Amino acid sequence: MTRIDDLPVRDELRGKSPYGAPQLDVPVRLNTNENPYPLPEPLVARIAERVADAARSLNRYPDRDAVELRTELAKYLTRTTGHEVTTEQVWAANGSNEVLQQLLQAFGGPGRTALGFEPSYSMHPLLARGTNTGWISAPRTADYSLDVPGAIEAIRTHRPHVVFITSPNNPTGNAVAAEDVLALYEAAGRDAIVIVDEAYTEFSHGDSLLPLIEGRPNLVISRTMSKAFGAAGLRLGYLAADPAVVDAVQLVRLPYHLSAVNQATALAALEYTDTLLGYVEQLKGERDRIVEELRGLGFDVTVADANFIQFGVFQDPHAVWQFILDRGVLIRDNGVPGRLRVSVGTPEENDAFLDAAREVKKAQMNTQERGA
Numbered sequence: 001m002t003r004i005d006d007l008p009v010r011d012e013l014r015g016k017s018p019y020g021a022p023q024l025d026v027p028v029r030l031n032t033n034e035n036p037y038p039l040p041e042p043l044v045a046r047i048a049e050r051v052a053d054a055a056r057s058l059n060r061y062p063d064r065d066a067v068e069l070r071t072e073l074a075k076y077l078t079r080t081t082g083h084e085v086t087t088e089q090v091w092a093a094n095g096s097n098e099v100l101q102q103l104l105q106a107f108g109g110p111g112r113t114a115l116g117f118e119p120s121y122s123m124h125p126l127l128a129r130g131t132n133t134g135w136i137s138a139p140r141t142a143d144y145s146l147d148v149p150g151a152i153e154a155i156r157t158h159r160p161h162v163v164f165i166t167s168p169n170n171p172t173g174n175a176v177a178a179e180d181v182l183a184l185y186e187a188a189g190r191d192a193i194v195i196v197d198e199a200y201t202e203f204s205h206g207d208s209l210l211p212l213i214e215g216r217p218n219l220v221i222s223r224t225m226s227k228a229f230g231a232a233g234l235r236l237g238y239l240a241a242d243p244a245v246v247d248a249v250q251l252v253r254l255p256y257h258l259s260a261v262n263q264a265t266a267l268a269a270l271e272y273t274d275t276l277l278g279y280v281e282q283l284k285g286e287r288d289r290i291v292e293e294l295r296g297l298g299f300d301v302t303v304a305d306a307n308f309i310q311f312g313v314f315q316d317p318h319a320v321w322q323f324i325l326d327r328g329v330l331i332r333d334n335g336v337p338g339r340l341r342v343s344v345g346t347p348e349e350n351d352a353f354l355d356a357a358r359e360v361k362k363a364q365m366n367t368q369e370r371g372a
Contacts, residue, residue: 010132012129013129019123022330024325026325026330027328028345028349028353029330030342030343032232033200033227033306033308033343034232034343035227035230035232035280037282037283038230039269039276040272040275042272043268043275046271047264054261057260058261062258062259062260063260063263065250066258066263069263069266070090071087073270074086074240076270077240080208080273081211082211083210083214086243089213090240091250092238092258094237094257094262095236095237096197096199096222096224096238097123097237098257099237100123100124101127101130102253103195103239104127106252107162108128108132108162112161113135114134114161115135115158115160116163116166117140117151118139119140119169120164121164121169121197122334124164125137133161136154136160138150138154143303144174145176145303146165146180148180148183148184152183155184155187163184163192163195165181165194166197167201168200168201170308171308171310171332171341172302172336173303173306173308173309174304175204175305178212181194181196181212181219182212185212190218193218193245194220195220196212196219196221196222198222199223200305200307202228202277203227203284203305203306203307213240213241217242217244217245220239220245221240222238222239225266228277229276230279231269234262234265234266236262236266286346286347286350287304287308290309290342290353290354294311297357297358302339308332308341308343309344310339311341311342312340314339314340315338317340320360323359323363324340324353324356324357324360327355327359329353
């Protein structure tokens with residue numbers, strides 16, 4: 001059987017594995033940070049209407065620049081952040097991963113580097129590799145926050161062309177303060193693009209960092225409709241930045257990259273913003289409940305500003321992951337030493353996870369007693 005490494009694949013791809021979380025058929029799946037609530041039936045009906053309208057002209061290419069969608073996304077950002085955003089400042093693509101890929105195609109590439117603060121979203125270095133952009137990893141502090149003086153030093157030492165800041169950070173869940181972003185932006189200078197990945201910002205206790213783009217042409221905010229809008233299957237991401245950044249990514253985007261069906265579906269979802277953000281509020285309440293109960297059980301929980309929670313500390317995280325899986329609950333072991341991550345689900349799903357967590361703690365106590 002032919003293997004990948006038997007093909008004339010690029011050297012930097014040899015021996016690598018594709019991105020992905022386990023997809024297992026279990027009663028409770030809390031491992032991919034999905035919104036657990038299905039879209040409401042009125043929205044499903046509205047999607048069907050809009051897609052039917054789009055289907056009548058599928059013999060034609062879609063709006064290449066997705067102007068109507070970008071206009072509605074700009075309105076959404078303006079209303080929810082209090083900072084006015086124009087259509088010219090917004091770009092949309094097939095998921096935030098494509099947005100980030102286009103940014104790396106435009107501002108990274110051969111002979112250029114990107115820098116991120118790990119542990120963080122593992123797609124950032126994978127996208128860098130895919131665009132032949134060098135990757136530089138800088139560490140976080142013991143509590144997974146940014147080491148701002150260390151981050152500034154890393155930027156000044158390596159002079160990257162792209163800097164990734166994830167807020168709230170995946171997989172740890174903590175957000176980044178506006179003043180820290182500004183400090184890193186100033187350190188990066190005019191020769192670098194700073195990307196703030198805000199995939200989970202609607203779940204944060206604090207405010208979006210989007211107003212920081214005002215007067216800062218090298219600062220980009222990346223967003224997604226996968227999480228807060230409960231539309232992971234839609235694959236729709238977007239950015240907000242100076243119009244010049246939007247012009248730059250259009251130099252590398254594929255022609256007609258965003259289908260008419262995707263645009264129609266996203267526009268329908270934006271009509272139901274208030275309803276969908278109501279689900280976000282429910283999930284934030286559930287997240288805070290899980291954090292409180294995990295801490296009450298004696299687990300160490302990282303500050304949680306997203307729709308997931310990182311907790312520990314475990315000598316063998318994978319064994320604990322398997323222990324919880326054996327009880328019908330799938331969470332994420334993503335390689336952070338001593339830690340696991342659980343997505344926030346429905347109240348019933350969260351109860352199932354907490355029951356398993358109680359069993360974990362009981363098993364730990366029994367082990368300690370036997371060793372005493």
